[in-house]
Amino acid sequence: MSSQSLHPDLERRIAALESASNQGAGFTGVDWMWLIVLGIVGPALLLIWGWMS
Numbered sequence: 001m002s003s004q005s006l007h008p009d010l011e012r013r014i015a016a017l018e019s020a021s022n023q024g025a026g027f028t029g030v031d032w033m034w035l036i037v038l039g040i041v042g043p044a045l046l047l048i049w050g051w052m053s
Helices: 008-018 029-052
Strands: none
């Protein structure tokens, strides 16, 4: 692996992202519902619709 260090600005940004205060809140029940609807149910319905036509 390279022994060169990262650019100081990049190191500052990585440190800011690793801070727990910058992580944001977790998913709520509504967020999970939308993920399931848009990621599983919606594509499944489109596949079924495509097979039927």
